[in-house]
Amino acid sequence: MDQLTIAGRTFRSRLMVGTGKFASNQQMAATIAASGAEIVTVALRRVNVDDQQDDLLNHIDRNKYLLLPNTSGARDAEEAIRLARLARAAGCEPWVKLEVTPDPYYLLPDPIETLKAAEVLVKEGFIVLPYINADPVLAKHLQEVGVATVMPLGAPIGTNKGLKTRDNVAIIIEQAIVPVVVDAGLGAPSHAAEAMELGADAVLVNTAMAVAGNPTMMAEAFGKAVEAGRMGYLAGLGKQRNQAEASSPLTGFLREE
Amino acid sequence: MNITVNNQIRTASAGQTLADLINEMGLDAARIAVEYNRDILTRDTLATISLQDGDVIEIVNFVGGG
Numbered sequence: 001m002d003q004l005t006i007a008g009r010t011f012r013s014r015l016m017v018g019t020g021k022f023a024s025n026q027q028m029a030a031t032i033a034a035s036g037a038e039i040v041t042v043a044l045r046r047v048n049v050d051d052q053q054d055d056l057l058n059h060i061d062r063n064k065y066l067l068l069p070n071t072s073g074a075r076d077a078e079e080a081i082r083l084a085r086l087a088r089a090a091g092c093e094p095w096v097k098l099e100v101t102p103d104p105y106y107l108l109p110d111p112i113e114t115l116k117a118a119e120v121l122v123k124e125g126f127i128v129l130p131y132i133n134a135d136p137v138l139a140k141h142l143q144e145v146g147v148a149t150v151m152p153l154g155a156p157i158g159t160n161k162g163l164k165t166r167d168n169v170a171i172i173i174e175q176a177i178v179p180v181v182v183d184a185g186l187g188a189p190s191h192a193a194e195a196m197e198l199g200a201d202a203v204l205v206n207t208a209m210a211v212a213g214n215p216t217m218m219a220e221a222f223g224k225a226v227e228a229g230r231m232g233y234l235a236g237l238g239k240q241r242n243q244a245e246a247s248s249p250l251t252g253f254l255r256e257e
Numbered sequence: 258m259n260i261t262v263n264n265q266i267r268t269a270s271a272g273q274t275l276a277d278l279i280n281e282m283g284l285d286a287a288r289i290a291v292e293y294n295r296d297i298l299t300r301d302t303l304a305t306i307s308l309q310d311g312d313v314i315e316i317v318n319f320v321g322g323g
Binding site for chain 2: 020041082207
């Protein structure tokens with residue numbers, strides 16, 4: 001399988017995995033291992049002074065996985081920039097999954113605040129991976145300010161609805177000069193395969209694995225789907241047509257013609 | 258004196274440094290980030306800052322997220 005390159009760094013896996021919503025840190029660790037992912041996302045929150053939990057980082061081997069902190073919870077550019085800087089201060093490499101989601105119901109990303117924050121963070125030396133709606137024009141603007149990828153959503157976060165934004169994601173892929181990572185809403189391995197067949201460079205999955213009856217098996221299934229989808233894309237898919245085209249010869253039938 | 262840590266009032270003693278506070282709270286400085294009156298600090302400065310009455314401190318760490 002061909003490698004994924006983001007900001008000059010290469011990865012064998014084209015599946016990124018989120019670490020939220022797992023029943024335990026042990027289950028999270030087993031799931032990311034089963035997925036084959038090399039990039040895992042984390043969030044930054046206030047330390048709970050009264051009830052300190054088992055530290056997530058005890059379960060993630062930093063030599064094996066690139067920790068990609070997100071700016072989840074940010075409602076505007078200022079909050080996102082603050083979170084990105086804090087993540088760097090907490091010892092992360094300067095990679096950030098930039099998300100600005102002021103709307104608590106659909107968690108749709110704010111395009112204007114995302115672009116503002118991206119511009120500032122790129123100037124500060126961050127490798128910025130912005131979470132966006134599947135808007136090809138916004139994707140272009142973000143690429144112009146120097147983001148490392150664009151991460152269009154398939155459907156709102158945690159909805160498991162799949163690649164509802166397919167046509168716009170296709171345009172983003174067609175025009176992109178950076179890797180396109182389909183993020184959010186992919187609820188089944190087939191959704192991930194669909195995004196990869198379309199030409200996405202990678203996908204990010206969290207909820208679908210975390211809420212599965214068997215998260216590690218689901219992670220493995222997503223890993224295979226991503227590889228299958230990528231291979232299908234590289235192999236070159238046949239064109240769709242309306243009329244049937246026989247696969248078997250149209251001569252030598254056992255009848256008089 | 259009173260300081261605010263993660264939106265909760267807490268008492269601190271005179272001469273106590275930020276590094277002392279983090280120790281007292283049982284936190285590992287390598288796993289957290291600290292904001293002191295809105296300034297993000299690097300780890301090596303934690304021991305150089307003496308707490309003052311009214312200080313506002315935010316301490317964050319990594320949690321699961323997508």
